[in-house]
Amino acid sequence: MVAVEKNLNPPKGIALVILAFLGFSIMSAFIKLCSNTGLDIHEIMFFQNLIALIIVLPWVFHGKKVSLKPQYPLLVFGRVITGLISMYFYFVAIKFVPLVDATLLQNTTPIFIPIIAFFVFRKKITLKMWTVMIVGFIGVTMVLHPGKGAVNPGDLIALLSGFFSGLSTVIIKLLDDKNESEKLIIFWFLAFTTISMGIWALADWTTPVGNAWLYLIGAGVFMALFQLLLIFAVKYASTTTISPFIYLSVVFSGFIDWIVWNQIPTLLTVFGATVVIASAIISALHHTKHNIPVHHK
Structure with a gap:
C-alpha cells in the first residue's frame, strides 16, 4: 500500500497507526478473556469476524463501486x-502465554x-540482513526462556x-x-474466516x-477498528514513517498484562523484546526501501 502524495500528513498517520495497534492490543485482550470463559477458539473467531464484517x-460499499470478484483469485x-x-495461531497462543x-x-x-x-x-x-535476522532470533530465544526447561508450546505457536x-x-x-482492491481483500478475509470458523x-x-458476549463484541469491534485505522494511517504517512510505531503493540500488551492479569515481564523478556523490536524495525525500514509492505494483519 502506498500513500497518495497529496494526502500526506505524517503526524496524522502516526497518530492513526498508534491508535490502530492500541486497538489490536485491546482486541487481543478480549480474545484472551473469551478463551478464559471456556469458549472454543473457532467459535470466538466466528463471532469476532462476523461482528467485524458487519x-x-x-466502508466496503462506500464511495466508488468495488467489484467483489477477485482478478487474481488464487x-x-x-x-x-x-x-x-x-490469526488462529496467535489466538491459540494468547490462551497459554502472557x-x-x-x-x-x-x-x-x-x-x-x-x-x-x-x-x-x-x-x-544481504550480509546486513543476515546479521539483523540472526540478532533478532537471538532476542526471540531470550523471550522463550530456554534455560528454564521445556519451551512453552504457546510461544512456538506465536512464532x-x-x-x-x-x-x-x-x-x-x-x-x-497487480492493483487488487484492498476493500476486496479485507472483505474476503473477514467473510471466509466467518464462514469457515462458523462451520x-x-x-x-x-x-x-x-x-462472554461483551468480550466477543469487544473483540469484533476492535478488530474492525484496527483494520480501518491501519488503512487510513497509510493514506497519510509512508510505511517507512509508521512502521516503527507498530511495535508499540508490545508495550500496550505489557500494560494490559500488568493491569488485567497482574503479569510483569522478566528482565530477560524485556531485554529480548528490545533486541527483537530493534531488529524488526531495521528489517522493516529495509523492506520499505525495496517497496515491500512490512506488516499487515
Whole structure:
C-alpha cells in the first residue's frame, strides 16, 4: 500500500497507526478473556469476524463501486488462508502465554520476510540482513526462556503466527503490484474466516453467556477498528514513517498484562523484546526501501 502524495500528513498517520495497534492490543485482550470463559477458539473467531464484517461492510460499499470478484483469485485465497492461519495461531497462543510474549513473537514478521522474499522474489539476502535476522532470533530465544526447561508450546505457536503473517504480507505485496482492491481483500478475509470458523465451531458449539458476549463484541469491534485505522494511517504517512510505531503493540500488551492479569515481564523478556523490536524495525525500514509492505494483519 502506498500513500497518495497529496494526502500526506505524517503526524496524522502516526497518530492513526498508534491508535490502530492500541486497538489490536485491546482486541487481543478480549480474545484472551473469551478463551478464559471456556469458549472454543473457532467459535470466538466466528463471532469476532462476523461482528467485524458487519462493521466494515459500510466502508466496503462506500464511495466508488468495488467489484467483489477477485482478478487474481488464487492470490486472494492465499492471502486469506495465510492470514487466517496467522490469526488462529496467535489466538491459540494468547490462551497459554502472557499477552506481551505472544504479541512480541507474532510481530517477528519483518524478520521472516527476507527469507520469504528470497524464495518468492529471488531477492538476495544481504550480509546486513543476515546479521539483523540472526540478532533478532537471538532476542526471540531470550523471550522463550530456554534455560528454564521445556519451551512453552504457546510461544512456538506465536512464532509460527509471525511466520504466516510474513507469508500473508508478501502475498499482499503481489496483490498490491497487480492493483487488487484492498476493500476486496479485507472483505474476503473477514467473510471466509466467518464462514469457515462458523462451520468448524458447530462441532463443539457452546452458546456464550454473561460476560462472554461483551468480550466477543469487544473483540469484533476492535478488530474492525484496527483494520480501518491501519488503512487510513497509510493514506497519510509512508510505511517507512509508521512502521516503527507498530511495535508499540508490545508495550500496550505489557500494560494490559500488568493491569488485567497482574503479569510483569522478566528482565530477560524485556531485554529480548528490545533486541527483537530493534531488529524488526531495521528489517522493516529495509523492506520499505525495496517497496515491500512490512506488516499487515
